[in-house]
Amino acid sequence: MIMETVFKRTPTLKDCPTHYCPGCGHGIVHRLIAETVDELGIHGRTIGIAPVGCSVLAYDYLDVDMVEVAHGRAPAVATGMKRTNPDKIIFSYQGDGDLAAIGTGEIIHAAHRGEQITVIFINNAVFGMTGGQMAPTTVIGQVTATTQQGREVVGQGYPLQISELLAVLPGAIYVERCTVCNPAKIRKAKKAIKHAFELQAGGAQGLSLVEVLSPCPTYWRMTPAKAMEWIEKEMTKAFPLGRLKG
Amino acid sequence: MCGNEALAEAAIIAGLDAYFGYPITPQNEITAYMSRRMSEEGRGFVQSESELAAINMVFGASATGKRAMTSSSSPGISLMQEGLSYLAAAELPAVVVNVMRGGPGLGNIAPSQGDYFQATRGGGHGDYRTIVLGPSSVQELVESMPLAFDLADLYRMSVVVLADGILGQMMEPIVLNGGESDKRPKRKLPPKDWALTGAEGRKQNIVRSLWLKEGVLEELNCKLHAKYKQIQKDEVLCEQFEVEDAEIVVVAYGVAARIVRHVVNTARQDGIKAGWIRPITLWPFPAEQISKAAEDFKIFLTVEMSCGQMVEDVKLAVAGKAPVLFYGRPGGGVPTVDEVLDNIRQLTLPAKKG
Numbered sequence: 001m002i003m004e005t006v007f008k009r010t011p012t013l014k015d016c017p018t019h020y021c022p023g024c025g026h027g028i029v030h031r032l033i034a035e036t037v038d039e040l041g042i043h044g045r046t047i048g049i050a051p052v053g054c055s056v057l058a059y060d061y062l063d064v065d066m067v068e069v070a071h072g073r074a075p076a077v078a079t080g081m082k083r084t085n086p087d088k089i090i091f092s093y094q095g096d097g098d099l100a101a102i103g104t105g106e107i108i109h110a111a112h113r114g115e116q117i118t119v120i121f122i123n124n125a126v127f128g129m130t131g132g133q134m135a136p137t138t139v140i141g142q143v144t145a146t147t148q149q150g151r152e153v154v155g156q157g158y159p160l161q162i163s164e165l166l167a168v169l170p171g172a173i174y175v176e177r178c179t180v181c182n183p184a185k186i187r188k189a190k191k192a193i194k195h196a197f198e199l200q201a202g203g204a205q206g207l208s209l210v211e212v213l214s215p216c217p218t219y220w221r222m223t224p225a226k227a228m229e230w231i232e233k234e235m236t237k238a239f240p241l242g243r244l245k246g
Numbered sequence: 247m248c249g250n251e252a253l254a255e256a257a258i259i260a261g262l263d264a265y266f267g268y269p270i271t272p273q274n275e276i277t278a279y280m281s282r283r284m285s286e287e288g289r290g291f292v293q294s295e296s297e298l299a300a301i302n303m304v305f306g307a308s309a310t311g312k313r314a315m316t317s318s319s320s321p322g323i324s325l326m327q328e329g330l331s332y333l334a335a336a337e338l339p340a341v342v343v344n345v346m347r348g349g350p351g352l353g354n355i356a357p358s359q360g361d362y363f364q365a366t367r368g369g370g371h372g373d374y375r376t377i378v379l380g381p382s383s384v385q386e387l388v389e390s391m392p393l394a395f396d397l398a399d400l401y402r403m404s405v406v407v408l409a410d411g412i413l414g415q416m417m418e419p420i421v422l423n424g425g426e427s428d429k430r431p432k433r434k435l436p437p438k439d440w441a442l443t444g445a446e447g448r449k450q451n452i453v454r455s456l457w458l459k460e461g462v463l464e465e466l467n468c469k470l471h472a473k474y475k476q477i478q479k480d481e482v483l484c485e486q487f488e489v490e491d492a493e494i495v496v497v498a499y500g501v502a503a504r505i506v507r508h509v510v511n512t513a514r515q516d517g518i519k520a521g522w523i524r525p526i527t528l529w530p531f532p533a534e535q536i537s538k539a540a541e542d543f544k545i546f547l548t549v550e551m552s553c554g555q556m557v558e559d560v561k562l563a564v565a566g567k568a569p570v571l572f573y574g575r576p577g578g579g580v581p582t583v584d585e586v587l588d589n590i591r592q593l594t595l596p597a598k599k600g
Contacts, residue, residue, distance in 0.1 A: 044446030047310070050454075059452045065442040067309045068454040070332050073302040076294070080306025080314065081442075083290040084264045088310070088444055106302070109295035 012037045012063050019057060023224025025214030026054060028180045029122060029189070030061045033093070036194045037064060042201055046089040047081055049074045053095035054128040072103020075110035078117040089200055091118040096137040097127045100162045107166065111207045114171030118196045119209040121162070124216040125235060132219030136160035139238045144219065159238040163211045167245040173206030174199055174246030177239060179213035181231040185241075192243075199246075208246070213239055249384045250275035250317075250414040252422075253343060253407070256391035258283055259423055263312035264290025266303035268322060271355040272411040273345035276317045290314075297322040301329030301342070308338040309453045311441030313395055317343035319411075320361050321352060323369075330404055331370030334470070335455030337440075339398035341391070342376075343407045345414040348578040356578025357411030359500060362555035365406045366529040373467050375474050376404040377481065378528040380499040384418040386526075397481065399435045401473060408528060410551065412501045412580070477530050484532035485524045488514070489539050492521030494594055497536065497560050498549040499525045502581065506549050509586040518594050528556070533563035540567040545593050549586055550574040 009015060013034035020026050037043050043064060050058040052071035059066035069077045074092035082090045099107050099121050110117065126144055127133040133146040139159050141150040167175040174196055178189040189212055196208035213235050215227035222230060247255070254276045257265070265280040277293060284291035290307065294300040300316045307314035318326065323344045333340050346361050348354040365378045377397050381387040387409060394405040442451050457463040487510065489495055494513075498506040503524040513520040523539060525532045540546070546568055548557040557572045564570050573589045575581050 043444075045444040047442045047444060049306075056456055059450070059454070063445070063450050065445050065451045067306070067336075067442055067452070068456055069305065070302065070328055073298065073305075073329075076299040076302035077306035077309070079292060079294075079299075080264065080266065080290075080303035080308075081310050083292060083303075084307040084312040084314070085310050085443075105295060106299055109299065112295075113292070 010035045010038045012043055014061050014063050016060065018061070020054065021218045023215055023217035023227055024054070025124065025180050025212070026122065028186060029120065029212055029214065030058065032186070032190045032193050033091070033120065034062060035190065036197050039194065040197055040201060042089050042197070045087060046091070047085075049077055049090070049092040051092070051094040051098035052129075053098050055093055055095060055122065056129070058093050072098050072101070073106055074098065074103065075106040075115070075117070075119065079110055079113070079115050082115060082117050086116070089118070089197065091120060091197070093120045094122070095128070096121075096123045096125065096135040100136045100160050104162070107162070108169070111166050111169045111172040111209070114206040116200055116203070116205065117207055118200050119207065120193065121209055121211045122214045123211055123239065124214045125159070126216050126219045128216050128219055137239070139235060161239065163209065163244050166209060171206050172209060172245060173204055174208040175244040177211040177213070177241050177244065179231050179236070179241060181213070181215065181228040211239070247420065248275055248415055248417050249387050249409065250345065251279045252384050252420050253387045253391055253409070254279040254283065255422060256388040257315055257341070257395070258287060260392040260395045261313050262289065262315055262395070264303070264307045264314045266292050266294050266300040266314065266316050267318065268294050268297050268300050270319045270322045272347055272357075272414050273317050273319050273343070275414070276343065297325035298328065301326040304340050305329055305333055305336075305338060308333070308340050309336070309442050311438040311443060315341040315343065317345065319345045319347045320349045320358070323361060323364070327370035330376065331368070331372050331374065332455050333404050334368070334374035334376070335372065335466070336453050337402040338453065339402055340404045341394045341398055341407065342404055343409065346408065346410040348576070354578050355411065357501060357551060357580065358576065358578055359410060359502060359551040359555070360576060361408065362528065362550070362552060365408050366531070366559070374470060375529055376406050377401070377477065377530070378406045378408050380408050380526060380528045381413065382500050382503045382524065384413065384416065385420050387413055388420050388422060396433045396435065399438075400433055401477060403473070408500065410501055481527060482530045482532050482534070483526035484535050485526060486522065486535065486539070488521040489523060490521075491519055492544060493519040494545045494547060494590055495539055496520065496522045496547045496549055496586070496590070497525070497556070498522065499528060499556065502549050502551055505581055505583060505586060508583050509590065512583065512587060513590050518590060520590060525556070531559045531563070533559070536560060536563035537565065540564040544568050546570040547589060547593060548572050549581055551580060552576050
């Protein structure tokens with residue numbers, strides 16, 4: 001029998017066991033970024049920024065130069081990097097606590113200045129690393145460690161649509177929301193991520209951001225399969241998929 | 247050129263690649279000057295949205311091996327403490343200028359030395375230090391900049407240039423380009439092989455500050471501590487005047503030291519045996535020099551523009567061998583020559599009678 005390899009690890013993704021929970025979306029998105037870096041041939045000039053959150057150890061999986069930064073400050077760090085290294089491809093990888101809570105100021109102003117950076121924003125509607133507390137992106141009624149009766153509008157507010165917020169800024173040239181909840185959607189997410197990197201590599205004047213609705217079965221208290229279903233049925237109601245800008 | 251502009255130009259001459267800053271009085275001339283000159287030079291400049299962002303921009307530029315700095319004044323420096331802690335953990339070089347103003351809180355915009363504790367004790371969370379330079383003239387401010395960048399690169403850590411509103415605002419004649427008065431030997435700096443430049447043809451570089459595995463952080467803390475010990479051995483700078491035969495030694499830094507210089511000259515003319523010690527590096531502190539001076543019984547008087555901060559380091563150095571007294575004015579008050587002189591006269595009076 002002749003064996004043919006039809007699917008293999010892409011070189012920028014390291015060959016190592018994962019620390020992510022079963023059914024977590026980070027691994028998929030890491031792979032999409034690694035594929036993008038390899039397909040665009042930018043491995044030798046890419047610098048990544050890992051956030052505070054579950055993906056703080058992203059450098060254990062992505063084989064590019066990487067820095068780990070203070071909670072929410074990645075867009076400021078990216079600014080410092082890009083302004084002094086315009087030939088490099090700078091991307092930040094940030095969760096919803098990092099980008100939509102503590103780092104709201106930094107992402108808005110990086111977009112506002114039109115920094116030529118790429119932001120991959122993982123929205124899993126919960127703080128994963130600290131034990132499943134409410135995030136600004138937690139949906140109404142969602143049970144978390146700090147919304148034990150379910151998130152209520154009064155006192156806890158609505159899910160923060162940060163991509164819609166950023167899309168109105170002239171400095172943000174490309175904003176798209178996608179998800180990794182099924183193979184077709186993963187392919188679409190890959191296209192979006194690749195486009196965001198291509199824009200920067202091509203010298204486009206502004207910030208590109210891809211929001212990825214990503215499962216957290218552990219703190220959603222669901223099986224991985226159910227979590228994928230929940231994204232499609234529930235989460236996309238609060239966070240409609242699609243290209244918001246560019 | 248005022249002190250703020252002079253230090254900015256000195257930083258550019260020292261090879262500054264990028265400046266990031268947020269407006270705050272009394273150091274706005276730095277940001278304004280940088281906005282013009284850095285673009286003329288084709289180097290990086292960003293007026294950031296906050297001091298939090300500014301220090302993290304410094305972090306980013308520094309992580310790629312570039313020379314980066316920020317400047318601010320007291321309340322803004324408080325906001326930067328998170329970044330300073332991360333810079334310390336990641337062992338990234340950075341230069342931070344603090345043109346101190348009155349505090350706590352919003353305080354006022356008058357000159358002060360109220361941030362001595364914050365600067366010399368690390369300032370942010372965790373077990374770390376920053377090198378702190380305390381220049382006392384615009385020329386020295388100018389010379390502090392290349393020194394600060396060299397020390398930052400050599401030891402891979404933050405260097406704080408601790409000025410105040412007077413130094414930042416006043417004009418004095420200066421010699422730029424290092425200055426002929428700067429006789430310090432040029433330092434050989436290590437290559438920045440840790441920098442993030444894209445992993446072309448080499449293994450991935452990672453700059454990080456999270457060390458979860460048991461014992462690893464302890465190891466880093468000990469490594470940092472050993473580095474700090476080395477700095478305390480090699481990098482102390484201080485100036486002294488007529489300490490040998492002095493009955494009273496006045497210790498002061500920065501602008502306060504200029505007042506003290508005048509006070510001591512006048513006291514000597516009056517027949518009072520006075521001398522002064524001026525720490526130039528506030529951390530590492532010239533504890534050895536002060537300890538040596540304390541061996542012959544003397545009175546120490548520390549003069550500061552605060553309620554007394556450096557005086558604690560003087561007491562630690564003197565270690566009970568002699569009395570250590572304090573005179574200071576906080577909140578924008580500047581000690582006058584007469585006020586300090588009166589203190590000296592009162593302290594030396596009983597000795598004279600005897």
